[in-house]
Amino acid sequence: MEVDLRTMVFNVLLLMLWSLQTCFAMISDAGSIEFDGGSEESDHETLFDPSFWYSFSIGYVCSASGIIFAYMWFCVPWAQLKKTKRKFMSSNVGRHDIRAIKANQVPQLLLYLLLLKKGNQEVSRVLDKLRSSISFMELCRATDYFNMTNVIGTGxxxxxxxxxLSNGSKVAVKRLYDSKLFETKFALEIGILHxxxxxNLVGLLGFxxxxxxxxLVYEFMPNGKLSDWLHPLQNEAFPLDWPIRLKIALGLARGLSFLHDCCNWKILHFGINSEHVLLDKNFEPKLRNFRSAELMKESQKKLGKKDVYDFGVVLMELITGKKHVEMSIDFKVIDSSxxxxxxxxxxxxxxxxxVDCIQLSPHQRPSMLDVYKYIERLWEGYETDD
Known part of the structure; x- marks a missing residue:
């Protein structure tokens, strides 16, 4: 139906432009007759006098402008986005019953605002009206009123x-320092993970x-951060064996491939490092921290090569056991263990x-989907105990 509408408007536009050209041609003919001192009979031969055709042409110009405006408004994709925005905002944000928005509507609304590059003010307006999925008092009791003895990380x-929680499940609770400063980052976590x-994405259980x-309330990861395993303190050294490292590389590639290629919204993490990879009890990697993430259109997917480079750095850490700074000096040394x-x-x-992932030119880096398929082939026939 949408294609038929565009075709119809385009055909009408062509017809009007052709008619307009005909009008100007008739004006030109009428003017040339008068200029050449045409007789009274020749004047009568023209259907109408020039003033009529000038008025008629002005009307045509206005009509054509209206048709062009309508075409741009209803048929061009960016204009359609604006129309969708008005409809969506009027049905969810502009009403007085914003508090009644259901939990499953939260991610769609927040992602929409972030896609349109809205600032903290509009994001805050939505967040302030939404009902929490977990009450503040329940979180106070769960953390012993945010007791410092329960701190497992700061950022x-x-x-x-x-x-x-009251049901006995263990969770990780992240409390932001300044709520107004990090509204967009908070919204990104909810919008993406919810x-x-x-x-291979850390599970968001509530907010x-x-x-x-x-x-934010996340699933608890008993094996902590990947960086703590690759770069432990001297008295805490417990090197990961190769099958576990390969499993981590595969899972991380799978998660990034999903974000880049498999979900409807193309999501770029823009913060891949071993600090942002958590490990569950089976050492399955879970990507966290989407505070720098961006939502990209299909035409902007090439920006995802930044994630590919960062993934390559994590791979080198898995292989060498060294931090990125140390690798810049001697990145070819494979972990002796x-x-x-x-x-x-x-x-x-x-x-x-x-090495392919950390090429200087983004165009020379593979896609995350290709990387995932390659590592998956390395993993084939490989079994580790869960």
Missing amino acids: KTGTVYKAK RFKHG CTERKQRI LLGKGFDEQISCLVKVA
């Missing part, structure tokens, strides 16, 4: 506490916006993947 945006469920609080155990060929293959 630029907030503090993470280990907690136990809407898109994947085995709280009561009393101007900005609190991996050598001579029958995995050398697989390690060499993964080194090649990592």
Whole structure:
């Protein structure tokens, strides 16, 4: 139906332009007759006098402008987006019953605002009206009123506490420092993790916006951050064996491939590093921290090559056991704990993947989907105990 409308409007537009050209031609003929001193008979031969055709042409110009405006408004994609925006905002944000928005509508609304590059003010307006999925008092009890003894991590945006909900489940509770400063980052976490469920994205179990609080509740990851395993303190060293490292590389590639290529919204993480990879009890990697993420259109997917580069850096960390700064000096040294155990060929293959990912030119880097398929082939026939 949409295609038929566009075709009809286009055909009408062509017809009007052709008619307009005919009018100007008749004006030109009439003017030339008078200029050449045509006789009274020749004047009568013209259907109408020139003043009529001038008025008629002006009318045609106005009509054509209206047709063009209508075409741009209803048929051009960016105009259609604006129309959708008005409809969506009037049905969800502009009403007085914003508080009644259901939990499953939250991600769609927030993602829509973020896609349109809305600032903190509009995002705050929505967040302030939404009902929390977990009450503030329940989170207070779960964290022993945010007791410092329950802190398991601190970052630029907030503090993470280990907690136990009333149903007995263990969770990680992140409380943002300044709610107004990090509204967009808070909304990104809800919009992405609440809407898109994947085995290699950390699970968002709920959120709280009561009393101007900005609190996120995640599934608990008993094995902590990947960086703590790759770069442990001297008295905490416990190196990961190769099958576990390959499993982590595969899971991380799978999660990024999902974000880039498999979900309807093309999501770029823009913050991939070993600090932002959590490990569950089976060492399955879970990507976290979407505070720098951006939502991209199909035409902007090439920007995802930044994620590919960062993934390559994490691969080199898995292979060498060294931090990125150390790798810049001697990144070719493979972790000695991996050598001579029958995995050398697989390690060499993964080194090649990592080198391809960290090419200086983004155009020379593979897509995350290609990377995932390649690592999946390395994993075929490989079994580890869960």
